[in-house]
Amino acid sequence: MSHTISSGSPGTTALWVAWARAVEHRRPDRLFHDDHAAAFLAAAGAEASTPPAEFCAALPVAVATRTAFFDEHLRSVTVGGIRQVVLLGAGLDTRAFRLPWPDGTSLYELDTPELLAFKEPVLARRGAAATCRRTPLAIDLTDDWPAALCAAGLDPARPVAWLAEGLLPYLEVEVADRLLTAVGRLSAPDSTLALTYNPEAMRALADAPSGRHLAGVGVAHPALPGRPEPWLARHGWQAHAHDIIEQAVVHRRIPAAAMAHTSPGSSASWLVTATIPGQQSHHPPPPR
Ligand SMILES: C[S@@+](CC[C@H](N)C(=O)[O-])C[C@H]1O[C@@H](n2cnc3c(N)ncnc32)[C@H](O)[C@@H]1O
DSSP states (O other): OOOOOOTTSTHHHHHHHHHHHHHHHHSTTOSSOOHHHHHHHHHHOHHHHSOOGGGTTHHHHHHHHHHHHHHHHHHHHHHTTOOEEEEETOTTOOHHHHSOOOTTOEEEEEEOHHHHHHHHHHHHHTTOOOSSEEEEEEOOTTSOHHHHHHHTTOOTTSOOEEEESSOGGGSOHHHHHHHHHHHHHTOOTTOEEEEEEOHHHHHHHHHSGGGHHHHTTTOOOOOOOSSHHHHHHHTTOEEEEEEHHHHHHHTTSSOGGGGGGSOTTTTOOEEEEEEOTTSOOOOOOOOO
């Protein structure tokens, strides 16, 4: 039996992200390969997986940029020695299959039972072979996910590369705080944290007419500060925030001329990497 993702759930937006990755995959100058993305769309059907028309221009740019940015980050930190990777709210991410992980890498994908019940059969039908030791973990991140993650094999005595890509908008601020506290407790020295951070941009979108599409898919608009550094510092992380528009120029997804109309940081949408102060730093190289 094939599972579906219910139309009012956050899993819907994982399909929208897969749609955007499929768009990037079809480009001759693609920044990454993701041939599983189209299979997810085919399994879900066009109606369920096509984003609202208002998002169809900007979403491929944002998703291609952040995907390439975090691909580079995860490559860099695993080449640097980290062998445990945790994707929080993994959605239809296929990095376990498409990135060249160093030997001995374990990658954990945490998402809801509903999302993984859709994802796993699609990958199995394709005979998808992971390039690391992959463990999907069906759990709600409002539950006791740290215990489940450790029971599944995560060793908190060894460093972890955490990624929360596109996750924070779905969490109430108290849940986001608890999540970060738990991440900190499981982070041995040299661990890294990467995330997308855009509460101001999401709040602005919520007030726009197209914001109605997000209201129906579980976006909580957490009351977090506009920039990520103070919030992450409160949780013990030293963050480096990269403006997604600048990164879209770096990755050639918008022309440099577009920057002439914006001031640095004006997008209010950040790609963030963080380390614990005093520890080794694994940051992607500065923009080329
Ligand atoms: C916008 S999608 C992003 C998915 C993926 N990180 C990516 O970039 O392709 C957000 C994901 O967060 C997951 N999510 C939201 N709230 C969650 C929760 N409380 N527990 C587990 N997963 C959650 C959703 O199911 C969805 O797959």
